[in-house]
Amino acid sequence: xTVPAVTAAAPRGGGRPRSKNxxxxxxxxxxxxxxxxxxxxxxxxxxxxxxxxATKVSSFGTANLSRSLQGPxxxxxLSSVQLSAVVAVAAAVAxxxxxxxxxxxxxxxxxxxxxxxxxxxxxxxxxxxxxxWIATLGNSGVITTALGLGPGVLYNFWGLALVYMYFxxxxxxxxxxxxxxxxxxxxxxxxxxxxxxxxxxxxxxxxPVLTPALxxxxxxxxxxxxxxxxxxxxxxGSTVPLVTLQIAEALTGDVLIGYENVxxxxxxxMIVVALLVMAVYLPLQKRSSRWLR
Amino acid sequence: MVAVATLPDVTPGPAATxxxxxxRAWRGIVLVVAAVYFVVPMAVSFWFTVYSEGQGFxxxxxxxxxxxxxxxxxLLLSLALAACTIAAVLLLTLPAMLAVRLGxxxxxxxxxxxxxxxxxxxxxxxxxxxxxxLREGVDALAATPFWATLIAIQDERFPFxxxxxxxxxxxxxxxxxxxxxxxxxxxxxLVEAARNLGASWPYVLFRVIIPNIRSSIASASFLTLALVxxxxxxxxxxxxxxxxxxxxxxxxxxxxxxVALSIISLLLIWLLLLTLSGAGRKRR
Numbered sequence: 333x334t335v336p337a338v339t340a341a342a343p344r345g346g347g348r349p350r351s352k353n354x355x356x357x358x359x360x361x362x363x364x365x366x367x368x369x370x371x372x373x374x375x376x377x378x379x380x381x382x383x384x385x386a387t388k389v390s391s392f393g394t395a396n397l398s399r400s401l402q403g404p405x406x407x408x409x410l411s412s413v414q415l416s417a418v419v420a421v422a423a424a425v426a427x428x429x430x431x432x433x434x435x436x437x438x439x440x441x442x443x444x445x446x447x448x449x450x451x452x453x454x455x456x457x458x459x460x461x462x463x464x465w466i467a468t469l470g471n472s473g474v475i476t477t478a479l480g481l482g483p484g485v486l487y488n489f490w491g492l493a494l495v496y497m498y499f500x501x502x503x504x505x506x507x508x509x510x511x512x513x514x515x516x517x518x519x520x521x522x523x524x525x526x527x528x529x530x531x532x533x534x535x536x537x538x539x540p541v542l543t544p545a546l547x548x549x550x551x552x553x554x555x556x557x558x559x560x561x562x563x564x565x566x567x568x569g570s571t572v573p574l575v576t577l578q579i580a581e582a583l584t585g586d587v588l589i590g591y592e593n594v595x596x597x598x599x600x601x602m603i604v605v606a607l608l609v610m611a612v613y614l615p616l617q618k619r620s621s622r623w624l625r
Numbered sequence: 626m627v628a629v630a631t632l633p634d635v636t637p638g639p640a641a642t643x644x645x646x647x648x649r650a651w652r653g654i655v656l657v658v659a660a661v662y663f664v665v666p667m668a669v670s671f672w673f674t675v676y677s678e679g680q681g682f683x684x685x686x687x688x689x690x691x692x693x694x695x696x697x698x699x700l701l702l703s704l705a706l707a708a709c710t711i712a713a714v715l716l717l718t719l720p721a722m723l724a725v726r727l728g729x730x731x732x733x734x735x736x737x738x739x740x741x742x743x744x745x746x747x748x749x750x751x752x753x754x755x756x757x758x759l760r761e762g763v764d765a766l767a768a769t770p771f772w773a774t775l776i777a778i779q780d781e782r783f784p785f786x787x788x789x790x791x792x793x794x795x796x797x798x799x800x801x802x803x804x805x806x807x808x809x810x811x812x813x814x815l816v817e818a819a820r821n822l823g824a825s826w827p828y829v830l831f832r833v834i835i836p837n838i839r840s841s842i843a844s845a846s847f848l849t850l851a852l853v854x855x856x857x858x859x860x861x862x863x864x865x866x867x868x869x870x871x872x873x874x875x876x877x878x879x880x881x882x883x884v885a886l887s888i889i890s891l892l893l894i895w896l897l898l899l900t901l902s903g904a905g906r907k908r909r
Contacts, residue, residue: 353727353729354724356721356724356727356729357725357735359720360717360720361721361735363789366789367793368739371751371757374761375753375754378761430656433651433652433656433659437656448899452891452895455851456894458856458857459857459869459873459887460886463883463884463886464884464887465666466884467666467670467673467884468665468670468673469666473669474669474672497662498663498666501659555745555747559747559748576749579750580749583756583862584862595753599749599750599754602747603750610744
């Protein structure tokens, strides 16, 4: 498994073959340590550093973290989790139905078109996404004026959820299509031959087989919605409290004395939530890969 | 790959013949709702950019993009950042992945971890870490030569710190597409053969390995390009005017212009992905 190749070439390469193999990975490791490790450690250390406003002396403490889990900050965190959960579940259901509708349709061109479209839209986020929806349903949007809807249709929790679905549903279609393809026609035929109804087939065969893929998709969508910042910033400013908006505000704007490191603590909260969600995802992915072959 | 479109063949089963109308209706409703939800905002936005009460139809909003102040500098900055990021991410990951395959398999889990971490850490928390580290670093290193380095990588004209950040953000995608490419060829045999014939390491890399994984290098590059051209959070919060940040800045006073820019960026993603799948298909 190891080094015969390089030992053969060693006379030309001049000496220590082992070190060479290892050296190839060194630049990446160093850059990662600098570009990722230093910010991560700074974040961790800063989140636990409390600066005394009177003496300007820093000390270790959990005051930042407890502040970040109180009042408006806690509100924002909960609201972010709520929004992401709603978007993830709704988009997962919608995406699965859409994928199934496309897969079982007779037109292969439709399938190709929807999958390409999903690839594009799942990458379409950020500010441009917000602008397209503002032009459609914003206060002076085309649909808003045409239908005579009042202002503020878009600038609330559900409006934001509607917009997030625009990239989440296509992502779910991409995630779940291989799993739906993996449902063998033979399974369905076997169920039907044994007298199962369509409902029974899905209840006892289809859904259990798909569960890992579906849950994995939900986790992926949750992560995407949870981390989204630019769209929310361009759309709602701060009318909907979200943890990403709070972090940006705490980072760029003026903060109260004693709250200097609250952005760091909020970031740590976010990473913990993301890690918890990821901890669900990784074992699931291993399980679902068994079916996706 | 899994594209065996056999499921349609199931429909002529007993259950399907029992209630064909109902099943088709269900499918139709889903497709129509999806089409309305996804197409209407795009169509309406396009309408918004070309029609206004006062002037009627005109494509002037698209023309204004070119003459808008700051368009060219920000676009050039983003393209330069993208080029640097692509070069850096390829030069960093490719040797590392070859090393793992050729003689340091114990590093593989480390590499997997490195290429997963950026997916777990939301960009906004990453930017908080970077800006805090930069601020404290400048304070702490004020007396040393590193201070000048820290200032240099934050240069407004070419913020190298963004390249570092983008390399990290794009690592998972680059790693996965390169991994797929390397998995399809017998790296060890190719390298052994080339080395035995007296090829130098750069020769092996550039004339043997890279030509064999051209399509996955292309896809890694396109994914990186798409990411850098669309990334807003990191650049905005570190205070640099890249293309996506400029779009927000310019949008304040001209609604039509900003929506026109959004449509252009949607088309850009489309174009990149088409090129990507085109490049992928040629190899197969």
